[in-house]
Amino acid sequence: AGTRDELLAKIEKQLKPKRFKHVQRVEQTAIALAQMNDVDVEKASIAGLVHDYAKQRPDEDFIAAIKQYQLDPILLNYGNAIWHGVVGAELIKHELGIYDEDILNAVRHHTTGAIYMSPLEQIIYTADYIEPARDFPGVDEARQLADKNLAKAVAFQAKYTLAYLVENGKPVYPKSIDTYNAWVPRYP
Numbered sequence: 001a002g003t004r005d006e007l008l009a010k011i012e013k014q015l016k017p018k019r020f021k022h023v024q025r026v027e028q029t030a031i032a033l034a035q036m037n038d039v040d041v042e043k044a045s046i047a048g049l050v051h052d053y054a055k056q057r058p059d060e061d062f063i064a065a066i067k068q069y070q071l072d073p074i075l076l077n078y079g080n081a082i083w084h085g086v087v088g089a090e091l092i093k094h095e096l097g098i099y100d101e102d103i104l105n106a107v108r109h110h111t112t113g114a115i116y117m118s119p120l121e122q123i124i125y126t127a128d129y130i131e132p133a134r135d136f137p138g139v140d141e142a143r144q145l146a147d148k149n150l151a152k153a154v155a156f157q158a159k160y161t162l163a164y165l166v167e168n169g170k171p172v173y174p175k176s177i178d179t180y181n182a183w184v185p186r187y188p
């Protein structure tokens with residue numbers, strides 16, 4: 001790990017301009033949520049910047065990494081939507097030298113959530129959903145919840161993401177269902 005500028009340059013090399021702008025908006029949203037929730041602002045910044053680091057890697061890179069790092073072979077049944085976070089965290093560790101497990105878990109869980117999420121993980125999961133360019137029915141309600149109660153924003157997203165996946169006949173990664181069960185009944 002080096003300076004923020006060095007990190008930014010490495011991320012920019014991996015991403016198309018649109019995606020690079022998205023991760024910078026997630027960074028800013030994550031910093032604001034960190035300030036509101038007494039979470040380490042620098043960790044929020046780094047996690048926001050790196051969360052989609054692997055989003056534009058070819059499938060072969062993920063398949064190789066699943067084998068090399070002996071990740072759950074069930075992952076092979078999924079695709080980029082799941083791999084870029086879960087497997088992306090391993091690429092971030094080895095290519096960027098980021099070893100902070102809270103940051104790595106925030107990347108791992110940013111798409112599906114998890115039963116247990118630290119405050120930083122909740123922030124990245126939420127910031128990715130509500131960053132200023134996001135525009136979908138419900139995003140304003142999600143933003144209002146995030147300003148008041150981070151856990152309720154997590155539950156809101158877990159509920160509507162699962163509904164979206166089912167509605168569209170997409171494969172549901174088991175962790176997405178675990179997240180729903182852990183958060184939605186608890187934070188109505």
Ligand code: DGI
Nearest residue numbers: 052081110111112128161165170171172173176
């Ligand atoms: O990478 P981003 O586009 O910023 O956002 P993301 O990583 O949160 O989500 C990427 C996509 O993954 C989004 O369209 C929702 C989808 N997704 C979330 N949970 C699941 C999922 N897709 C599948 N197939 N299964 C899931 O459980």
Ligand code: FE
Nearest residue numbers: 051052084111
């Ligand atoms: Fe993502």
Ligand code: FE
Nearest residue numbers: 110111128129
């Ligand atoms: Fe997300």
Ligand code: FE
Nearest residue numbers: 022051052128
């Ligand atoms: Fe993202």
